[in-house]
Amino acid sequence: MSDSIASSTIAAIATAVVPQQGSVGIVRVSGNEAIAIAHHLFYAPGKQAWESHRILYGYIRHPQTQQLVDEALLLIMQAPRSYTREDVVEFHCHGGIMAVQQVLQLCLAEGAKLAQPGEFTLRAFLNGRLDLTQAESIADLVGARSPQAAQTALAGIQGKLAHPIRQLRTKCLDVLAEIEARIDFEEDLPPLDETLVRAELAQIEVEVSKILATAHQGELLRTGLKVAIVGRPNVGKSSLLNAWSRSDRAIVTDLPGTTRDVVESQLVVGGIPIQVLDTAGIRATEDRVEKMGVARSLSSAQAADLVLLTIDAAAGWTQADEEIYLQVKHRPLILVTNKIDLAAVETVNYPAEISQVVTTAAACDRGIDALEQAILAKVRSGKVDSANLDLAINQRQAAALIRAQTCLEQVREAIEQQLPLDFWTIDLRGAIQALGEITGEEVTESVLDRIFSQFCIGK
Ligand SMILES: Nc1nc2c(c(=O)[nH]1)N(C=O)[C@@H](CNc1ccc(C(=O)N[C@@H](CCC(=O)O)C(=O)O)cc1)CN2
Ligand SMILES: Nc1nc2c(ncn2[C@@H]2O[C@H](COP(=O)(O)OP(=O)(O)OP(=O)(O)O)[C@@H](O)[C@H]2O)c(=O)[nH]1
Ligand SMILES: [Mg+2]
Numbered sequence: 001m002s003d004s005i006a007s008s009t010i011a012a013i014a015t016a017v018v019p020q021q022g023s024v025g026i027v028r029v030s031g032n033e034a035i036a037i038a039h040h041l042f043y044a045p046g047k048q049a050w051e052s053h054r055i056l057y058g059y060i061r062h063p064q065t066q067q068l069v070d071e072a073l074l075l076i077m078q079a080p081r082s083y084t085r086e087d088v089v090e091f092h093c094h095g096g097i098m099a100v101q102q103v104l105q106l107c108l109a110e111g112a113k114l115a116q117p118g119e120f121t122l123r124a125f126l127n128g129r130l131d132l133t134q135a136e137s138i139a140d141l142v143g144a145r146s147p148q149a150a151q152t153a154l155a156g157i158q159g160k161l162a163h164p165i166r167q168l169r170t171k172c173l174d175v176l177a178e179i180e181a182r183i184d185f186e187e188d189l190p191p192l193d194e195t196l197v198r199a200e201l202a203q204i205e206v207e208v209s210k211i212l213a214t215a216h217q218g219e220l221l222r223t224g225l226k227v228a229i230v231g232r233p234n235v236g237k238s239s240l241l242n243a244w245s246r247s248d249r250a251i252v253t254d255l256p257g258t259t260r261d262v263v264e265s266q267l268v269v270g271g272i273p274i275q276v277l278d279t280a281g282i283r284a285t286e287d288r289v290e291k292m293g294v295a296r297s298l299s300s301a302q303a304a305d306l307v308l309l310t311i312d313a314a315a316g317w318t319q320a321d322e323e324i325y326l327q328v329k330h331r332p333l334i335l336v337t338n339k340i341d342l343a344a345v346e347t348v349n350y351p352a353e354i355s356q357v358v359t360t361a362a363a364c365d366r367g368i369d370a371l372e373q374a375i376l377a378k379v380r381s382g383k384v385d386s387a388n389l390d391l392a393i394n395q396r397q398a399a400a401l402i403r404a405q406t407c408l409e410q411v412r413e414a415i416e417q418q419l420p421l422d423f424w425t426i427d428l429r430g431a432i433q434a435l436g437e438i439t440g441e442e443v444t445e446s447v448l449d450r451i452f453s454q455f456c457i458g459k
Contacts, residue, residue: 009033010119011112012458013100014090025100027091028458029107030084030120035076037110038089041103042074052078060091060103069106070099084120085127118455122448125440132440132451133161136394139455140222148271148389149221155390161397162439164211168204169435175200176428183421198415204431205408211393212401217385218392224273225379228300229336230328231310232320233257233281236338239362240310241265241278244371250278257281260293262300269372271386272379277304282324298327306378307333308371313359314342317350325351334374338362396451400434407431 009031015022029037035050044050044058056074061067073092082088093099108114116122118139125135137156144150155161175197182192229237233256241250245265251258263278277300280293301307307328311321334356337348341361350357358374360367393401407430414423436442 007032009037009112010115010123011037011104011107012115012120013104014458015095015100017097017100021097022095025093025095025097027093027100027103027107028088028120029090029112030082030086030088030115030123031112032087033111034087034089035078037107037112038074038076038091040110041106042072042091044074050076052076052081055092060093060106062106063110069102070094072099072103080127083129084123085129086123115457116453117457118452118459121455121459122452125448130157131159131162132443133165133397133438134159135440136396136451137161138459140394142456142459143222145224145266145273146221146268146271148386149273151389152218152221152392160390161211161393164207164391165435165438166441168207169432169439169441171200171204172428172432172435176425176432179421179425179428183425192421194415198412201408201411201415205405205412208401208405208408211391212398212405214391215393215395215398215401218394218398220272220379221389221392222394224275225305225375226275226277226303227306227308227375228277228279228297228304229308229310230279230282230297230301230324231336232312232318232324233283235281235310235312235315236360236362237281237310238263238278240308240336240338240360240371241276243360243362243365244276244368256283257285257287257290260289262296270376272376274375283320301328301331305332306375307331308336309333310336310338311348311350313337313340313345313348316343316348321350329353332378334358334371334378336360336367336371338367340367397438400437404431404434407434 009029011027011029014026014028040063041060042056042058043061044056048056050056054076058072058074060069060072062069070093075090075092077088079085079087091103093103121135121138124130125132134157137153140156141150141153144153178192178197181189229240231237238250238252238259241263242248242252245267249265250263259278259280265276267274267276279297279300280290282294282297285291285294309325309328311317333354335350335354337357337359339361340359341364345359356374356378358367358371360371407427410427411424414427433442437447
């Protein structure tokens, strides 16, 4: 990926290309040829200055035939004052797909290469405009599914994770220098202050643990939860989805077997993005289509982070409920006793081992708050702390921090066992390496490829 950096100019559509058309679409070009390409394609009538950080008004024309492709705006950002720190131009075209696609084709015909996913941000990273945690936060912001997730991503873009990690790495480097000096020039220096080294390393370990503790929140904010509503037919699963999402997302009838396929809805509960899956009622059936739906219900239950096993309060705990329960009981589970308007709570029997039970009347919009509270209680250990959205590390960062932690523990052991100084420095270097991987100061090309290939094209 990176050997082409200096030489090539890249182009891509920076805005979404989706059926719901935006009113403006942007084609972004970055690299040495960007401004020359703009001169070939863009005609700015009158006396408009082709200066950096200016918007020009005009027309995009086919350079050979002069045929008009769009009426557009052009933004020029000269290196290094641009997102990539290279020359960047943006064609702000009409939305939809035709204008942007034709303009992109013209840029490619002018010699630009189609950008890989994340390649603009990769260049920003390689050119030192942002570090790896900031780049990851940009992808997080684009993919955020709750305001809280967006908030955390913005904090990351501003360096709220990069800063403490870099500080910790610097502290490790300082301690390493102290130790190495004793290895190299033992006789010229006062002896190593072992107590001080231990205290400094212990302090670093505490900080690493603190940051590591934000991983669960990061997981909740980024990935969210997948919640599957399962149960026998007609208990009110689809009604529950509709009441919860305040929509008519799923078809509801009094006929058992109404839902045939998995119906999805996206919600946010306490800052956590939740994907709710309403599934087909589970029962033995000869109907081929319904059978497939039932298979999908069961696999949704297995794939979900949380199962809402829904029963009909008026019917009580039936044999059919028991059979479904046996198939999902190994999953994190909440029992939803629906249609409570038709029965008294005390009359419903269910296995004593089910610890979380919520009563609802989906058809009358009752019990939804209680359901949300029960879900939050289930993930309470990592409930989104809305007062502290500045730091929430991702899995890659957590893995590197755990490596750093292990190395630091080994340094501590080496000191305790009075091993030679060389043994201390080996593991201290390991910790420094792991911290450097988080910010990207020490990172391999394959790690970069993995991170940036997860971006969308044009980012
Ligand atoms: N049209 C448009 N909107 C956009 C972007 C873009 O690239 N184009 N962005 C893209 O993601 C985001 C804004 N982020 C940006 C971040 C830095 C720079 C930039 O030029 N930074 C330079 C120079 C700053 C200056 O002039 O002082 C730098 O930091 O070196 C531009 C956009 C969101 N909106
Ligand atoms: N009284 C009462 N009726 C409800 C309640 N929730 C759902 N119903 C009714 O129960 C019937 C079945 O509701 P659905 O939501 O379609 O049930 P389902 O579990 O999705 O059924 P399948 O898709 O067939 O598995 C409908 O007539 C709903 O109006 C409730 O809380 N109280
Ligand atoms: Mg249904």
